[in-house]
Amino acid sequence: MAVPLLVADDSRLSRRSVIKALPPELEFSVTEAANGREAIELLENTSFKLLLLDLTMPEVDGVGVLEYLSGKSDRPDVIVISADFQPEKQRIVMELGAKKFIRKPLDNEELAMTLFELGYL
Secondary structure (H helix, E strand, C coil): CCEEEEEECCCHHHHHHHHHHCCCCCCEEEEEECCHHHHHHHHHHCCCCEEEECCCCCCCCHHHHHHHHCCCCCCCEEEEEECCCCHHHHHHHHHCCCCEEEECCCCHHHHHHHHHHCCCC
């Protein structure tokens, strides 16, 4: 059965890059969001197991999406993939429940190792 996955990034190229980096042995049902507001709308109406989230997005940023998810019992596992790797920002997203912070440009092996650590592989 395919794992429901949401990829939220304002760059279409980045979304495609993240999707292409997913290990081929895993089956995902991928949905894309072009900004944080769209991600929140999708999260309100659909149950996702995994969220791959950029931080710098228009309308609502990645921190806003994580704040929306805080306290929700059915929240997906969140992996932040961002070029904004300030230590303070990393601390904030981890406190808000992100499972991992991966720097852009995305390292495919780091993503695969993170998915393994989270039990997807």
